[in-house]
Amino acid sequence: MRRHGRTPRGVLRALAVLTAVLVTMVTWPQTAGAHGSVINPASRNYGCWERWGNDHLNPRMQQEDPMCWQAFQDNPNAMWNWNGLYRDNVGGNHQAAVPDGQLCSGGLTEGGRYRSLDTPGPWKMTNVSTNFTVHLYDQARHGADYFLVYVTRQGYDATTQPLRWSDLELVKTTGRYAPAENITFDVSAPGRSGRHVVFTIWQASHMDQAYYICSDVNFV
Template sequence: MLKKQFKRAFGVLVLGLIPLALSVLTAGTAQAHGYTQNPTSRAYFCKLGTATNCGSIQWEPQSVEGPKGFPNSGPADGKLCSAGVGSFAPLDDPRNGTWPTTKLTSGAGYTFTWTLTAPHATSSFRYYITKNGWNPSAPLTRAQLETTPFLTVNMNGQRPGYTVSHPGTLPAGKSGRHLIFSVWDIADTGNAFYQCADVTF
C-alpha cells in the first residue's frame, strides 16, 4: 500500500515539475534577441572582449531589452544604453569618452547591420544620433540626441531574418566622436531592443 502511494506521489511530483522545467527552458531562449554589429555596439565590443569590465552583457549582448515607446517613454535618461536593466549598467557608463569607436564618414552611405538570435515580429528599426556639442563623458540622455531618427525602417509586423541589413545615409555635418542609438521596436510585445554604438566621424 505504501509502495503504491509512493509511486503515485512520485508520479504527481514529476508531472508537476515538467511544466516548470519547460517554462525555465522557454524563458532561457526568450532572452536571446539581437545586437548591432555595424556600427559595432558597446554590447558587441564587450562580447568581443575589445571592451572589458562589462559585467554579464559580455555573454548576452542580444538581451538589451526594455519598454518600448522611445522617446516618449521607454528606458529612463542615463539608462538608455542598458535599457534600464540593472545588470547591464556598465553600458551606461560613458567611461570618460573612451569606448572603442567605429570610424564613419559624415554624409556617406552606410549599411547598418543587426545580428538577431531570435527574430520577432517587428514594427520598425530606428536610428538616432547625438547632437553636435553633446557631452561624451556623461551618460546618454534624450536631450543629447537629435529629436528625429536619421533612418527609419518600417516592418509593419513582418519578422526579419537572423541578419538584418539597412542601407542608409549617415547624417551630414558631423565630426569627431558621436553615438548612434538604435531602437528595434517589437510589434507583438510591449518591449524594444536598444543598442549604443560609439562612432568617430
Template sequence: MRVFRSAVVAVAAALALITAALVVPAQAHGVTMFPGSRTFLCWQDGLRENGAIQPYNPACAAAVSQSGTTPLYNWFAVLRSDAGGRTSGFIPDGQICSAGTGGPYDFSAYNAVRSDWPLTHLTSGANITMRHSNWAAHPGSFVYYVTKNGWNPNAPLKWSDLEQFGSVSNPPQSGGPGGLSYYYWNVQLPTGKSGRHMIFVHWIRSDSNENFYSCSDVTFDGGNGEVTGVGPGGSSPSPDPDPTITPTVTPPPGGCTATLRATDTGWAGHFQGEVTVRNTGTAPINGWKVKWTFSGGQGFEGTPWNGVVSSQPPAVEVKNASYNGQIAANGSTTFGFNGTGSVPSPVPALTCTPA
C-alpha cells in the same frame, strides 16, 4: 529566457551560447552589429577560444569588473519587455545604453561615461549598410538616432541629446536567427557631423511590447567603418567569430561573405553543417571560394554537396559547383557537409573570396 545565476554557470554557458549560434534559435534578441554596439564589440573584444571572456579594452574590462561576464554572454539582450515603443520618460537619462534597469540582465555598466569604448570610424554623409542582430527574429521597425552637434561626450547620454535620422520596417535578414546573422538596411549618415558621437537604435516589435535598445560609439573622421579599441592591438575585432560582421561602407562590387551553422546534431560524434555564401556587393559575382580552419579535430564524412573541396580539413577550402557560382547582388547560395567530431565551438572564422 535563461538567467545565469553564478559565475560558474555563466562561464559554462559561454560554450552553450556559442554552440547555440550554430544550432538552433535562442530565446533572445539583438543589438546593432554595425556600427558595433558597446555590448557586441566588448563581447568580441573579450571572447577567447576556450569560451571565456577576458577583455583587452579598458572600458569593457571595467564593465566586466562591475557586472561580470553574464551580460556579455547575452550581448544581444539589451531589452525591455514592457516598453511598448517608449523612450524618454520610460528609460531615465543616463541609462539609455542599458535600457534602464528593468531588463533581464544588468547592463548598467555600459552607461559609463568613458572615452575608451570600442569605436567605429565613419564619414559624415556616407552611405553605409547598418546591421542589427536577429538572434531572435521579430516583425517591427528600427528607429535610429545620432547625437546632436554640440553633444558633450563627457556627460551622461540624455534623450534630448539625440536626433532621429531615419527608420525602417521589417528589413531583410542575412540568414536565420540564432547565430551571428543580422537584419540589414542602407542608410545615408547625417551630414555636418564631426568627431565623437553616439548612434542609438531603437527596435520596436510590432507583435508585442518588447523593445530593444542599442548604443554604438562612433567618430566622424573620414573613416570607412574601421573599428578601434578591440582586441590585443586595439585596431580591429579579435577574436572574430564571424567575419560577416566586419564593417563595410558602400561594399565594392562582387564582395562576398560566408557563415556556418550546424543543421543536425542528432548523433554522437557527427554533425551536419551548412554554409551560406552571400554576395554583399553591388554587382553579380561569377564564382566564389570559402576558407576556414577547424581547430577541434573535425573532418568531413564523405563529399560536401553544392561545393567542390579544394583543401581538406583542418584547413578547409571549398569552391562553388558548376551551377551555383553566379550570385546576384544581395543574393546567396548554400553548400553543406557531414562533419565528424563535435560541433565547432567557437564558430570558426570563414572568409569568402570571389573567384
C-alpha cells in the same frame, strides 16, 4: 605506504572547483543566443564580447580597453548576453520608459545588468562616414515593426557626459522588416565629425519588445 583505489580529498575539491568554472564558462556564451543586437557599428556590449569574450580574464584589457574592463568587472553577463538588452510592454513610449542617463542600459533593464554601458568614457569606436549602414543580427528572427536611429549632436562628449534624449537627433525611421537573421539599412547623419553615439531602438515584431542599443562611432 601509498594507498591505492582512493582519491585524495584535496584532488576532489580541486576537481569540483574546476568543474564549476568550466560549467560557468560554457553556460555564459550560451545565454547570448536568444535575441539580437546591432553588430555594425558594434554595440558597446557586443564589441566587448567580440574583442574579449574568449580572453576576458586577460589583465591587458584594463589598459587597452578600459570601458570593456569596467563593464566586465561590473557584470560579465552584460557581454555574454549582448543580445538581450530589451524591455517588454513599452507601448512605443520609449522616452517615458528609459530615463536620461540610462539610455544605453535600456533604463537599467534586466535588473540593472547593463548599467555599465551607461558609463561615459573612451569606448572603442567604429569608423563610419556620414552615410553608413546599420547591421542588426537577429538570431531569433523576431523581425521589426520599425527601427528608430538617433545620432548625438555635434558637440556632445561621450567620454564625459551620460547620454540624454536631448543629446540625440532622430535621423532614421524605418518601416517593417520581415523576420530574417540579418537586417541592414542605410542611415545618413550629415554635419558630424569625430566621436559620436548612434542610439538605435529596434521594435521587434513578435511581441511588444523594444531593444535599446548604443554604438560608438567615429565619423571620418
